[in-house]
Amino acid sequence: MSCGKPHETDCAEVLAEVWLFLDHECDDARRKLLERHLDECTPCLAEYGLDEKLKKLLATKCSGEHAPDGLKNRLRQSIRDIVLETAEVTVESGPEGTVVEVRTSRLEQSF
Template identity: 70%
Template sequence: MSCGEPHETDCSEVLAEVWLLLDHECDADRDAQLRRHLDECGPCLARYGLEEKVKRLLGRSCGGEHAPAELHQRLRDQIRSTVLEQAEVTVERGPGGTVVEVNQTRVESWRS
């Protein structure tokens, strides 16, 4: 997804990391970068707001019960994998560090 406006961080990259932001799993620099994007991009901010509401609803619906740690981790991994797949983002971890690749298709339209 892209709103069509130029940003320091691409919309699809931000949306792929929305749950990391919601769960406070980003380092301070990445958190600030993602929040700057949300401040300037209405469509991404709306999507962030929707995900935030889903997270709160899930929290209330669970009634304070805690899932076993293993289930929690499997769900978190599956959600992250699905979000990255939908955003066409690949993450490769290796001894040299982590490589993140965002596949983008740019669509432009012209008016005469």
């Protein structure tokens, strides 16, 4: 996805990482970069808002029971892997920081 405006970070890359952003699972530098993009890109901000509302709804409806930490970690990793695979994104962490690569970006919507 692209809103057609030039950004430091591509829209598809930001949307692929929105759940990492929501879960505070990216480092501070990456978080600031994603936050800066969301501040200047209305379509991505709208998508982020939908994901944020969904996360809050799930937390509200599922807050009575607590899953074991091991299960939560496995679920998070599975979701992360599926999102990254579907978006054709690779994330590599190393001593110099996190590198995110988007091979292709495509968003299909039905109306």
